[in-house]
Amino acid sequence: MRVELTEEQEMIRAMAREFADKEIRPIAADIDRGARFPQETVRRMGALGLLGMTIPPVWGGSGADAVSYAVAVEEIAKACASHAVVMSVNNSLFCEPVHKHGTEEQKKRFLVPFASGARIGCFALTEPQAGSDATNQATLAVRDGDHYVVNGRKLFVTNGREAAAALVFCQTDRALGHHGISALLIEKGTPGFGVPRVEDKLGLRASDTAEFVFEDCRVPVGNRLAGEGMGFKIAMGALDGGRIGIAAQAVGIAAGAWELALAYARERKSFGVPIGQHQMVQWMLADMATAIDAARLLTLKAAWLKDAGQPFGTVAAMAKLFAAETAMKVATDAVQVHGGYGYITDYPVERYFRDAKITQIYEGTSQIQKLVIARAVLGEA
């Protein structure tokens, strides 16, 4: 077994790291405080090919593998988790399902501009009553000639305000339960598609999390991805890939917080020595380093399986679970290493602490990941 990146993957890591350090890190605190979406840097990430990484070049993407994607998300998240989620959602939850299930025509309209980063997309599954229980969809799409008429609400849509189009999951046949869910590509500006609200959040503040309202919104049948009733499968497939992105984001948050803690432990003195000389601080640093490496390896394994064309959903769930828990634990301890300064907004570590929490919640909570993993190991898929 070989655990090393190829030269190309290393170059992608180096590029993402340099871009993150020079262009993103300097603005991260500011956009967090102001809850400001970083349009300019996101545009530049698009130009670099970071927003459609795994999509083939003919469709506007970069043609990279999932390992490169994980490595790049981690580097971006190390500087700013908000940028990383914009990247992860556009790549995994929008471009990948459109690439996998879209027709030629749909790919021209909904993949090329999005994979190239000229526009960004979003993924609208969650509803007020359908969070962990995503099968419980209430948004209705009723066929009317060559259109669907959509009515309903979607919550917590990442990129929701900034996106040019959304992948929206709707019931086309309520009687069939989640077998009656279909996926529609709906453009912003379609009459009846409203964005009434953007949430104010604990963390990930520079990423917009929006609410969608559909009122008699007419969507051409040609905008449906794959067949009627295929929606739930499409969503679950996308989330499998998405979990690699979120796992990588969590690894990045953890690694970023850890670097801050390490630097501080060398700098800060108490009782006449740098605090890194105190055994209990060393203990924290050692645990952090170990967990981060384990999380990273698990994430890369999921990505590697995906690249090898092997089933990767369970390992992706493990990676997402373990990386998210690691991010939260590491960020908490990184604040601890900083003492009181860690609690003050002048120090960047508190942002990592606030940003870490979401990784345990979205794209399946940690509890849901455990459910997925348990079912797989018990053989009850």
Next chain:
Amino acid sequence: MPNAFWCVVEDDRAGHPKKVMAEVLAEAARLSGGRAEAVWLTDRAEPDGLRRLAEWGAGKIWLVEHPGLAPYRGEVWAPVVAGLVAAQAPRAILGAVTSRQREFLARLAARLGVGFAADVVGLAMDGDRLVATRPVYAGKLLARVAWARPPWIATLRPNVFKPADPVAGREPQIERPTVTVPDGALRLAERREEVSTGLPELSEAELVVSGGRGLKGPENFVILERLAAVIGAAVGASRAAVDAGWRPHRFQIGQTGRTISPKLYLGFGISGAIQHLAGMRTSKLIVAVNKDPEAPIFKIADYGIVGDLFEVVPALTEEFKKLLGK
């Protein structure tokens, strides 16, 4: 004279050698036992400029005065000096670290097929050979280098070598060799003088003057600005001064401000809190002025004055003015 140490003259483009030549000539004289000579390529050499070279220790001045030699063009200078070298066989050819001399001496070395050492900070004879010391890896290490054969060609960093005391009234011995100055391919199209932007930008500045709570109020930053103007420094501040609204945040140095590593940092009325040190501890040289002898900043300072900054700053400003002739 064979075996002479030649010093290529850096001038002010108006007929006078720059002061750095006093350092280069003194070093050449020291190494060669008094056989320092100047080589001056210029479109005009003023008599007092020539005299100055002699006073600084040039035993002889090889003067090539020709309109085609200004502005400097490497492809024109190199053959001229190479011709002189062939005839006179100097043992070393030294210059100052300036943009054009760095290029010229490298070019000359290639023409002569000998070694070249740039940005030298130390020179010593080791038996029959010259050994130069030069910083490498951004000053993280020092390299000692030696040449395979003469002439040994190098540029010397200014302000490092000790200038000789000038010998007043020494008459220059001028040689005007007959040489052909080639036409050269480069044509000067325009020269743009720099518009002075006042003080340098904080993170790029080589010299930084910084003030803290000890300044007591925004109006008092004027005395730091005056000092900064004299030495060409940028002005920074501690967070205490920034939080008090005396300076905008972009001037804050420290963990939550800018990280700087100038050649020289001068801190006034700054206690030296760890968060401040994080932003400036990599400065090459740190000077602190504080009225409290126990102030932590003195622990990392290379030089310190314990005293009232309102007295020390004006006194320092005067001293710098004297030194810099302003």
Next chain:
Amino acid sequence: MKILVPVKQVPDTATQVKVGQDARQIETGGITWIISPYDEFAVEEALRIKEKRGEGEVVVVSLGPDRVKEALRSALAMGADRAIHVNDPAFNEADTLLTARVLAAVIKQEAPALVIVGRQAIDDDMGAVPAQLAELLGWPSLYWVMEAAIDAGGRTIRAGRQVEGGLEVFEAPLPCVLTAQKGLNEPRYPTLKGIMGAKKKEIKDLRADDLGVAPESAQLSIVRLETLPPRPPGRIIGGDVREAAHELVRALREEAKAI
């Protein structure tokens, strides 16, 4: 128009450098290698000239051991068209002059219209290769270039070099050698496509024989590498204000050479 850009691989500025066993080279284990930053300005300028003209070829060249391929690949990822790797142990201890001879031999084979080089490599900080190259080729050279423009016919260049107190803009016939100074441009990040495409681009390997350059001994060689002397303990300057100020300024000038 063909533009040739020599690039050098150097340790990352953040890397700690240690003196190696033989005290003549650095310890290379654990070093992160990068393209010397000034060389990135040079590559960027070459790419911009090509893009602006809508035609041309950018060739990058590097001299060094196997690891140097990474630097070449990075330049290819930025957009250079092909690369030449001069990889021969005979050049292991090349000084600037031998390096310039090797590069001049490559340039004679390639016959570019323009050579752009970084103003200095940030490892040995010598900054001599561009001028030496120009001399060996018999070409004009412009150092520390801050702006450059090529005429529509591709026969002359107008470039401004930074001098103390200003900028001198020259016109030169091509071919010529420019050295890139910080401020000339802002180098691009390689795009993902560039990185993915880099492996398909040619890296030609050359040895001393291919170039007809006799490996000669260096004209300037390193006798010894040393670490810096430790920072001396600080000094509190006493006396009355006037004396203290005088002494401080003297010390800054004479001992520390900081002013």
